[in-house]
Amino acid sequence: MNWNGKKCAVVLTYDDALNIHLDKVIPILNSFNFKATFHLITSSPVVTARIDYFCI
Numbered sequence: 545m546n547w548n549g550k551k552c553a554v555v556l557t558y559d560d561a562l563n564i565h566l567d568k569v570i571p572i573l574n575s576f577n578f579k580a581t582f583h584l585i586t587s588s589p590v591v592t593a594r595i596d597y598f599c600i
Contacts, residue, residue, distance in 0.1 A: 556580040563590055 547553045556573070558565045561582045573580055584591050 558582045560585055560588060561591055566590070566594065 556578070558569065558580060561584045565582065569580070586592075
């Protein structure tokens with residue numbers, strides 16, 4: 545069975561949105577035009593300090 549003309553799909557998820565995910569992983573994913581899901585903890589200092597980053 546094909547998925548959007550591809551033989552398979554990979555799902556990437558990142559928990560907590562750590563700074564390393566935001567600073568390193570997102571640019572790498574973007575360079576390959578890959579998408580990922582980030583599960584955010586809204587009370588996390590990383591998230592509250594970078595809320596503008598998430599609201600683009």
